[in-house]
Amino acid sequence: MQDGRTTLSKFLIDTLDRQPGGAGPARNAGLAALLIDVAAAIKSISAMLTKGALSGHYGSAQSINTHGEEQKKLDITTNETFVQQCEWDGLLAAMASEEMEHIYPIPPGYPRGDYLLAFDPLDGSSNIDINGVVGSIFSVLRHEGASVDTSVDESAFLRPGCEQVAAGYAVYGPATMLVISVGNGTHGFTLERDIGNFVLTHSNIRIPEDTCEFAINASNERFWEPPVRRYVQECKDGRSGCRTSDFNMRWIASMVAEVHRILMRGGVFMYPRDSKTPVMEGRLRLLYEANPMSFLVEQAGGLAITGRERILDVTPRTLHGRVPVILGSRNEVERIGRYHDEYDRGTDQPFTSPLFGRRSLFLPGFSA
Numbered sequence: 001m002q003d004g005r006t007t008l009s010k011f012l013i014d015t016l017d018r019q020p021g022g023a024g025p026a027r028n029a030g031l032a033a034l035l036i037d038v039a040a041a042i043k044s045i046s047a048m049l050t051k052g053a054l055s056g057h058y059g060s061a062q063s064i065n066t067h068g069e070e071q072k073k074l075d076i077t078t079n080e081t082f083v084q085q086c087e088w089d090g091l092l093a094a095m096a097s098e099e100m101e102h103i104y105p106i107p108p109g110y111p112r113g114d115y116l117l118a119f120d121p122l123d124g125s126s127n128i129d130i131n132g133v134v135g136s137i138f139s140v141l142r143h144e145g146a147s148v149d150t151s152v153d154e155s156a157f158l159r160p161g162c163e164q165v166a167a168g169y170a171v172y173g174p175a176t177m178l179v180i181s182v183g184n185g186t187h188g189f190t191l192e193r194d195i196g197n198f199v200l201t202h203s204n205i206r207i208p209e210d211t212c213e214f215a216i217n218a219s220n221e222r223f224w225e226p227p228v229r230r231y232v233q234e235c236k237d238g239r240s241g242c243r244t245s246d247f248n249m250r251w252i253a254s255m256v257a258e259v260h261r262i263l264m265r266g267g268v269f270m271y272p273r274d275s276k277t278p279v280m281e282g283r284l285r286l287l288y289e290a291n292p293m294s295f296l297v298e299q300a301g302g303l304a305i306t307g308r309e310r311i312l313d314v315t316p317r318t319l320h321g322r323v324p325v326i327l328g329s330r331n332e333v334e335r336i337g338r339y340h341d342e343y344d345r346g347t348d349q350p351f352t353s354p355l356f357g358r359r360s361l362f363l364p365g366f367s368a
Helices: 008-018 025-050 073-086 125-130 218-223 226-240 255-265 286-299 330-345
Strands: 060-064 070-072 092-097 115-123 134-142 166-172 176-181 187-192 197-202 213-215 248-250 268-271 303-305 325-328
Touching: 008 025, 008 187, 008 197, 025 073, 025 115, 025 134, 025 166, 025 176, 070 073, 073 092, 073 115, 073 125, 073 134, 092 286, 115 125, 115 286, 125 134, 134 255, 134 286, 166 255, 166 286, 176 197, 176 255, 176 286, 213 255, 218 226, 226 330, 255 268, 255 286, 255 325, 268 330, 286 303, 286 325, 303 330, 325 330
Parallel strands: 092 115, 213 248, 213 268
Antiparallel strands: 060 070, 115 134, 134 166, 166 176, 176 187, 187 197, 268 325, 303 325
């Protein structure tokens, strides 16, 4: 914890200047300025959300995004806020967003920079109408060889997450927090509304290696792969099972809220591969959800995997491509990864869910 004296801008200037083998003063200043622009967009969104339904932005936009999902008015408004705040400053070559089917190259009327910004402007927007926790997620890549005369296409974004130069999220709760990393650990800033500054309140966040909390959408259990069902069943068996410890299950339906809880006190978040929609490799988008969150988690000492490989090593094939996500406390994520490996090699322990392992009202053959 900090004493609330270090602002975001001071932190970025000091941190980037001290980084070994840095990109040079000019590029460091550019990255710091871009992150301050992103923070300005987050302040605007925070103010908008604070007004609730009084802002006039609640409800459906009566439109569908590129993923076939109904858009909320706030999905569109927050997307516009990010674009308008970050397009003019000569720091970006292009942007990509969950709410835009194609990339958004910086218009010819503005100077072009050498960074790429990918973002989810409003994560968990289904929570809006119930006044639940929502957030924003962003990822920054360096666009090598960018110039005014160089066109930018989708391929510029299709790089593994280990190449990110910065990532972060905002969580809009009782307080608005911005959590970021520029590759030197994960750090949390709280918005001081009276003066409009983000101040450092959580320095060098570390995720505990062990945990007794897991987060997963249990309604999809019938579609999970055996390694995930095995892990969750062991957690549910608690003290009487092989783990000899009781676990708690959480689910908020907002990736930002789930990851924030893990960063604050540990835990595991899982949105694994399933058979519900076989053509989908996963549910979460790699570029602007899984990659930035994995970057933050790893910088805080945790792990982030698809179940079978490190998320930050996955090369995106499309702008809105999806991956399975399992991240959080190191020892639990390693265990889940081991279960996947054992299953793939055929050396896993026989697993039978209690629901399907004995006769019950839910099974054929039951007789009173």
